[in-house]
Amino acid sequence: MASIARARFFNSAFKKALFILVLASVQASVQASTQTKPSNANDIEDPFDNTPLEEPSLLTSQNRLFYYQQYNQASEGEDFSTGQLALDLQVQTSQGKNWQVLTRVVATDNNHDDAQTHVLEAYGSWSSESRRYGLKAGRIKPQWSNGYNWNLANLLRPYQDRPYLDVDNLEQLKGWDLIAANFNYGPWQMAGYVVDLSRPGQSATTQQVLRMAYTGNIDGSWLVYQVPGSKPSWAANMSSLFGDHWLIRTEASVEQNREKSSTPLTENQSEYIKWVVGLAYQSINSGLASVEYLYNQHGYNEAEWAFIEELILDGSESTSQSQQAVGQLRKHYLYLQYLSEESWDLWQYRQSVQLNLDDDSQLHRLEVNKGFNDELSARLQIEYFTGCDTCEYGLAGLTMASRLAIYWSF
Amino acid sequence: MKRFFSFLLFVFSMPHWALNNTAPNANELVSILDSYRGYNDSGFTMQTTTVSYKKNRKPRTNQVLVKVLGDKSHVTFESPAREKGRMILSRDNNMWIYFPGTRKVVRITAAQKLLGEASNGDILGTALSTHYSAKIIGETKIEETDTFKLELLANHKKASYPRIVFYMDKNSQHKPIKSDYFSRSGKLLKSAFYKGFMQVNGEEKIHKMLFVNPLIEGSYTWMRFDNMRKSQLPQTLFNKSNLVN
Numbered sequence: 155m156a157s158i159a160r161a162r163f164f165n166s167a168f169k170k171a172l173f174i175l176v177l178a179s180v181q182a183s184v185q186a187s188t189q190t191k192p193s194n195a196n197d198i199e200d201p202f203d204n205t206p207l208e209e210p211s212l213l214t215s216q217n218r219l220f221y222y223q224q225y226n227q228a229s230e231g232e233d234f235s236t237g238q239l240a241l242d243l244q245v246q247t248s249q250g251k252n253w254q255v256l257t258r259v260v261a262t263d264n265n266h267d268d269a270q271t272h273v274l275e276a277y278g279s280w281s282s283e284s285r286r287y288g289l290k291a292g293r294i295k296p297q298w299s300n301g302y303n304w305n306l307a308n309l310l311r312p313y314q315d316r317p318y319l320d321v322d323n324l325e326q327l328k329g330w331d332l333i334a335a336n337f338n339y340g341p342w343q344m345a346g347y348v349v350d351l352s353r354p355g356q357s358a359t360t361q362q363v364l365r366m367a368y369t370g371n372i373d374g375s376w377l378v379y380q381v382p383g384s385k386p387s388w389a390a391n392m393s394s395l396f397g398d399h400w401l402i403r404t405e406a407s408v409e410q411n412r413e414k415s416s417t418p419l420t421e422n423q424s425e426y427i428k429w430v431v432g433l434a435y436q437s438i439n440s441g442l443a444s445v446e447y448l449y450n451q452h453g454y455n456e457a458e459w460a461f462i463e464e465l466i467l468d469g470s471e472s473t474s475q476s477q478q479a480v481g482q483l484r485k486h487y488l489y490l491q492y493l494s495e496e497s498w499d500l501w502q503y504r505q506s507v508q509l510n511l512d513d514d515s516q517l518h519r520l521e522v523n524k525g526f527n528d529e530l531s532a533r534l535q536i537e538y539f540t541g542c543d544t545c546e547y548g549l550a551g552l553t554m555a556s557r558l559a560i561y562w563s564f
Numbered sequence: 565m566k567r568f569f570s571f572l573l574f575v576f577s578m579p580h581w582a583l584n585n586t587a588p589n590a591n592e593l594v595s596i597l598d599s600y601r602g603y604n605d606s607g608f609t610m611q612t613t614t615v616s617y618k619k620n621r622k623p624r625t626n627q628v629l630v631k632v633l634g635d636k637s638h639v640t641f642e643s644p645a646r647e648k649g650r651m652i653l654s655r656d657n658n659m660w661i662y663f664p665g666t667r668k669v670v671r672i673t674a675a676q677k678l679l680g681e682a683s684n685g686d687i688l689g690t691a692l693s694t695h696y697s698a699k700i701i702g703e704t705k706i707e708e709t710d711t712f713k714l715e716l717l718a719n720h721k722k723a724s725y726p727r728i729v730f731y732m733d734k735n736s737q738h739k740p741i742k743s744d745y746f747s748r749s750g751k752l753l754k755s756a757f758y759k760g761f762m763q764v765n766g767e768e769k770i771h772k773m774l775f776v777n778p779l780i781e782g783s784y785t786w787m788r789f790d791n792m793r794k795s796q797l798p799q800t801l802f803n804k805s806n807l808v809n
Contacts, residue, residue: 195784196707198776200772200786201786207790210629284798288806295667297667297669338800341655341803343803369658369802370655371656371658399673498618528625528643
């Protein structure tokens, strides 16, 4: 009874918040459409005083306090809500041109009863005067992928990136303890990483990456990943512009180990390919539209999925386990996204859909972002899940989820 | 004696065209423009404050730290707080944006260079002499000042604006007074007024600019450049891989 009352309360609160956001948006666009005449440059007052601007500080910080409340409409009638309060602190300091130290710490409080603190990153870096050589040591979150939705080139384990499922989950930004060295030559960079892999059940203590990257009209990178004693995996990506408005990007990985657990119907295979190709169009006034296709050899084929479906229907396979596993469950996916330009009044709209082409289940997401001033902003997000009970997005157990997040940057 | 040395310093700091009576040609005027905007092929850094206005709206302010080396630039957002730490790397027509929250670097299209009241294209593009061919197309009076009317046509399609018309003071300093920026279709997109200059190590540089949108009443942007200085910027600073870990 209490959960139904709470669900009704949040449902009502979200409807009100959505109404206020839409009303303010319409009001802003009506005001904007009334401006049509030129102005005289001589009448425009200079807003600057004559005080000299202070030099940039060597100690900088980027901090954020945010809170979200999510209302989940479950497919089995047991609606529930979740929330999180998080403090994201990042401090960076430089000593001359060569030395830098960065620390990023986050404290989260889930549903007001589970406070946790994580050091997401903490490292020191050095570079030579010409920046040709560089060294880094500590906990670092490298991002080698260049895409919107799928990050195939991020090969380090444990894999934590799940941006499509929860953009507010800061734990996915936790780095790895590593030592890195890089050599730069013009637009080229060669870098080597030795990364800690000590975790239960793992005999190797390190994982290693060698990466070569190029910055230019066509930018790209190539990575080789290896855990000592096993065969190497690799990944490559590139992106390029077509004219002023179009850009294309592609990325591929070949890994030795399958992301999914095997079934009795799984054939022996040693290399698993993933590749993604994406195209984006930027309009000057109307925003950005993008499409991406993912092929995922790690995913289950029809026969394997039929076996998994049987387990799910028997209740011997936990749907939550299936959902929380690394990577995607099936082989073919499509992602479509539209992102509007940020309006003068700091409104921005994003709509996206992720389609599982094997079982036709879909995850739709609508986001409205609003900045209230230089520090305060908010995001209203509505997700809609479609698909059968044993389809990927049907497995989520949700039909709809809505989240209101408030961010204060300082 | 002190006055004499001041005079000598003044004379030697003057460009060669100021010492003879011949009017500068179009190419010399473009070089002069570039010298007011930056340090040509030498690296330099500056802070840029932008205040944008729209009728019946609250003005928007942001501040960025800009590092420029030839056609490459590296912009770090210092304010507002919700955008702090964001970076934009630009090499020729290629641009990448770095989001500090997610540590992601994403390529963005050239079209995004032109977004906003004072766009990235206005802040980043400095070497006009590299990208444009110039021609003096007349003389006119702008804001009580006699000016040369200098037309710049882009040498290639990747330039931010295909045509720019500068109005430069006819006196010996040849300061820019105004410039008009046109689209590929010939439409006037914006006009810039050069409202203040500053001395940086004996060289005169633009300090304040006003961009006016001719199509929308009350839509204009002020830009102020501070702490401009030459800097030994390594080429590798403008490498995408160095934006992120």
